[in-house]
Amino acid sequence: MTKHTYLNKSIPHIDAVQKVMGRQEFISDIRIPGLLWGKVIRSPYAHAKIKEVDISKALKVPGVKGIVTAADIKHVVCGPFIPDWEILAREKVRFVGQEVVAVAAIDSETAEEAAALVKIDYEELPAVFDPEEAILETAPLLYEDKGNNIAYVFQTEQGDVDATFAKSAYIREEEFTTSSAFHGYLEPNGCIAKYDFNNDSYTLRVATQSPYKARLLYSQALGVDLNKLRLIQAPMGGGFGGKFESNLHLVAACLSKKVQAPVRIINTLEEEFVTATLRVPMKIRTKIGITKDGLIMAKETHVVADNGGRTNAGPAAMAAACYRQDNLYRIPNVRSKGYLVYTNNVPKGAMRGFGNPQGLFAVETLLDMLAEDIGMDPGELRVRNAYKNGEVTVHGWSIGSCGLPECIIKAKAKSNWLEKKKTKRPGGNKRKGIGLACCNHVSGNRSMLKDFDGSSAIAKVGPDGKVILFTGEVDIGQGYKTVAVQCAAEALGLPTDYFEIAPVDSQSSVLGIGSLASRGTVMGGNAVMNAAYNLKEQLLAAAGDLFGVNPDSLNIWKGVFVNTASGKRMGDFREVILDITNTKSGQPFVGTGYFKPNTVLPDQKTNYGNISPTYPFGAHVAEVEVDLETGKVEVVNYVAANDVGKAINPLLCKGQLEGGVTQGMGWALLEQIILRDGEILNRNFLDYKIPTFADMVDVHPIIVEEEDPNGPFGAKSLGEPAFNPVATAICNAIYDAVGVRITKLPVLPEELLAAMRAKGGAQ
Amino acid sequence: MRQEGGQKQMKIQLTVNGELHELEVPANKRLVDLLREDLHLMGTKDGCREGECGVCTVLFNGKAVNSCLMLAVEADQCEILTIEGLAQDGVLHPIQQAFIDKGATQCGFCTPGMILATKALLNENLRPSDEEIKYGLAGNLCRCTGYASIHRAVKKVAYGGSEEVQD
Numbered sequence: 001m002t003k004h005t006y007l008n009k010s011i012p013h014i015d016a017v018q019k020v021m022g023r024q025e026f027i028s029d030i031r032i033p034g035l036l037w038g039k040v041i042r043s044p045y046a047h048a049k050i051k052e053v054d055i056s057k058a059l060k061v062p063g064v065k066g067i068v069t070a071a072d073i074k075h076v077v078c079g080p081f082i083p084d085w086e087i088l089a090r091e092k093v094r095f096v097g098q099e100v101v102a103v104a105a106i107d108s109e110t111a112e113e114a115a116a117l118v119k120i121d122y123e124e125l126p127a128v129f130d131p132e133e134a135i136l137e138t139a140p141l142l143y144e145d146k147g148n149n150i151a152y153v154f155q156t157e158q159g160d161v162d163a164t165f166a167k168s169a170y171i172r173e174e175e176f177t178t179s180s181a182f183h184g185y186l187e188p189n190g191c192i193a194k195y196d197f198n199n200d201s202y203t204l205r206v207a208t209q210s211p212y213k214a215r216l217l218y219s220q221a222l223g224v225d226l227n228k229l230r231l232i233q234a235p236m237g238g239g240f241g242g243k244f245e246s247n248l249h250l251v252a253a254c255l256s257k258k259v260q261a262p263v264r265i266i267n268t269l270e271e272e273f274v275t276a277t278l279r280v281p282m283k284i285r286t287k288i289g290i291t292k293d294g295l296i297m298a299k300e301t302h303v304v305a306d307n308g309g310r311t312n313a314g315p316a317a318m319a320a321a322c323y324r325q326d327n328l329y330r331i332p333n334v335r336s337k338g339y340l341v342y343t344n345n346v347p348k349g350a351m352r353g354f355g356n357p358q359g360l361f362a363v364e365t366l367l368d369m370l371a372e373d374i375g376m377d378p379g380e381l382r383v384r385n386a387y388k389n390g391e392v393t394v395h396g397w398s399i400g401s402c403g404l405p406e407c408i409i410k411a412k413a414k415s416n417w418l419e420k421k422k423t424k425r426p427g428g429n430k431r432k433g434i435g436l437a438c439c440n441h442v443s444g445n446r447s448m449l450k451d452f453d454g455s456s457a458i459a460k461v462g463p464d465g466k467v468i469l470f471t472g473e474v475d476i477g478q479g480y481k482t483v484a485v486q487c488a489a490e491a492l493g494l495p496t497d498y499f500e501i502a503p504v505d506s507q508s509s510v511l512g513i514g515s516l517a518s519r520g521t522v523m524g525g526n527a528v529m530n531a532a533y534n535l536k537e538q539l540l541a542a543a544g545d546l547f548g549v550n551p552d553s554l555n556i557w558k559g560v561f562v563n564t565a566s567g568k569r570m571g572d573f574r575e576v577i578l579d580i581t582n583t584k585s586g587q588p589f590v591g592t593g594y595f596k597p598n599t600v601l602p603d604q605k606t607n608y609g610n611i612s613p614t615y616p617f618g619a620h621v622a623e624v625e626v627d628l629e630t631g632k633v634e635v636v637n638y639v640a641a642n643d644v645g646k647a648i649n650p651l652l653c654k655g656q657l658e659g660g661v662t663q664g665m666g667w668a669l670l671e672q673i674i675l676r677d678g679e680i681l682n683r684n685f686l687d688y689k690i691p692t693f694a695d696m697v698d699v700h701p702i703i704v705e706e707e708d709p710n711g712p713f714g715a716k717s718l719g720e721p722a723f724n725p726v727a728t729a730i731c732n733a734i735y736d737a738v739g740v741r742i743t744k745l746p747v748l749p750e751e752l753l754a755a756m757r758a759k760g761g762a763q
Numbered sequence: 764m765r766q767e768g769g770q771k772q773m774k775i776q777l778t779v780n781g782e783l784h785e786l787e788v789p790a791n792k793r794l795v796d797l798l799r800e801d802l803h804l805m806g807t808k809d810g811c812r813e814g815e816c817g818v819c820t821v822l823f824n825g826k827a828v829n830s831c832l833m834l835a836v837e838a839d840q841c842e843i844l845t846i847e848g849l850a851q852d853g854v855l856h857p858i859q860q861a862f863i864d865k866g867a868t869q870c871g872f873c874t875p876g877m878i879l880a881t882k883a884l885l886n887e888n889l890r891p892s893d894e895e896i897k898y899g900l901a902g903n904l905c906r907c908t909g910y911a912s913i914h915r916a917v918k919k920v921a922y923g924g925s926e927e928v929q930d
Contacts, residue, residue, distance in 0.1 A: 010866070012863045012864060012866060013868065013869070015871075016862070016863040016868055017855070017863065018871075019868045019871030019874050020846075020855065020859040020860075020862045020863055020871075020874055020875075020878060021806070021846065021847070021849075021850060021855070021859065022804075022805070022806020022807070022845070022846035022847055022874070022875040023806070024871045024872075024874075025805065026808070026872065028808070028809060029799075029805040031803075183906075184906045185872070185906050186808075186811075186816050186818050186870075186872045186873050186904060186905075186906060187808070187810065187870070187872040188810070235871065236870060237808075237872030238870045238872060238906050238907055240906070268812060269810070269811045269813070269816075476870065477870025477871065477872075477907050478869065478907075479869065651866040654866070654911075654912070655869055655907070655908060655912060658908060658909035658910075658911040658912065659869065659907050659908050659909040661909060662908075662909030662910065663906070663909070684811065684813055684815060685811055685813075685815035685904060686813070686815050690904060690906060691909075691910075692901045692904060693896075693897045693900045693901045693905075693910045693913075693914075694897050694898055694901040696897055696909065696910040696911060696914065697909065697911075698911075699909065699911060
């Protein structure tokens, strides 16, 4: 493995100082002169016609500056995936919490007082909440012009599953139910919108995971050219998929235009449950056939997924649940079909893992069952089917590197797998068990981004010797900015404190697509690396002129220009930069770079095509303890082995693994959205239980580095693969402990207790 | 409806980060809003607004409190410490430095509250056990880190040394 100066280095986040000092300025911290406070009035009904909106009383409240309704907004039908968005509900509402009216006032109290006085006359309509009901022709129709409630259908097929199942030595088929979930970030979504009357333009200050996608949608929704819509990114207090294109931002923009003043709207936590585009809940029926030697021959998957009342990333997430796992192992015959169905529940969308955790729950549980059927170790079964570097999957994914076998072997060793599997279970009222689950993921998703996937960057250095990096990718707390700086530092030969990341502002930024599909390090890192190399080339040429030396014999190393031929120290970086920029009247050196990955838009019919430049893998082992009297499950030990290609920053990698495992444990054991007639009853942290410090999981992270030819310095991705297999590893461990096979999330103690009793006690 | 009593202005005197302030505030104003809006100390965050997440944590006469659940008038004649008051003369407090070194801050939104809660914990218990740290800080949520790095940061402050996580 190559030795690096600034990679494999556990440096702190480059903005850690601001964060610990409380100086990180989030959206809710921004104050500008004349800022008004906005409040959204939302529908209390899941499905209803809007008969009348009366804002007269509300307008009279002293301190109210204006109120915006659908009548004020030019009706544009658009959406990030399917055109079914309208900024404020016009004729009807389709989910509890849908935006109907917005008020702007001098302070929050006045806005709330006025909001309470807005009178909306609704006529309730029959509603439907179960996607398996909503899919029927008899169900109430959400969008009349669509004819039915099927928002999206995905299907794909390769090989001949039917013939192969007929020949399979062992087959397992089960139906799995995966739950919705709330992202649970602590910072509510918000926007500071400023409409400029003089040139019909907007400046929106937001924290979004994709300024690029958001700006495209917003310009369309607001009916303005892109160059009339400036998006300024603020630091984000957690995203996890819940802060992409947000209707809240559009409401703020329209409100600002209505009142001709800057407006701030920040969600309450209750509102956040409605607008965060919760994890897509799915019913997944999967069938897997293997040979007697444990080779996976066929996989068939059928999905019915709840889209909610309005579409965000549901289509792509459902597709991932259908077929992403086909590419985790060598599986020659596959078929999947998924239906994404409109219901009168809150909108669903992206959440860490993006359909893959759901699909893996099915696949990794079935493989566990099949391993037991043929009497093979579950880890061994996976290793037999793992890819080697350079193979191409059944859907045309080009696996440049696959460290899965190493992950499995190391995870098993670290967790004392063999010994724990052999140990007889003691008596008493607790049972321990150990379980394994694997995962794959992507580092970018070309199938979702029609025009291209990639990134660009600029590296600029002026007379002060500070290198400013312009990158269009965003840090959502995972540490992307730090990784970008380390990539640039490695390419340029400069210490990391020589660098600064420029703010992400559409007016001055370069293009990046955002923090989705775990693409930051690969796309952004590669682009920044290329820009840094480009800058270096220019600097060496100029330094060559200055020193009267051939640039080919110059290099920059740890902040010093060196002559590689003689080994002589030619000059300190900052001094040389000052000299070479002075000869050009202070003109900065500007390096540009981009990364164009070797991906294709998958074939429309067959879905075949390489959608990501690199693919990460992981193998996790969970050890649980089940209380036989209460059904409560505790994770007592956890080993997370992930193939990250190259660990640019091991400290940040550990952070992703520890955070991802804890979130996964929450999804498996603690978190449940409690619904009644489309209304979420537990819209707070008391009743929607995300893990607290007391639930801290003892995670042992193992970083596996199977360098990828397409990653920056070999790096792949980790954000989502840190989460993907967690819930399933825990469930496989529960089975090992008490012999109850979990096919539904979350694992509620009372349900596990009932299942254990039905089974007649512990093994 | 706006309550008469709620809008009644009251004079209060409080010390924030060592500085004495005299203010007139409505009786129903929350402490977190006094800190953020009146004193422009934005380090204290406003998150769940219900006392569950802990991002609004400040030290109130040395005790960790949820400032979103307290009225500003309750702080009359009291001492408040916010995140802005920790570093002295540009030198970070050991807790702040430990959070940096151990990667205990990712998005940073829980960080000010978590650091102050840590200070309150260590003020009462100089050498907390592993469990005492977990339960002592259980009132501060974090969705990014999984708490492990924060745990290591707290132990670093309490016990010093380089007790690295064995992998």
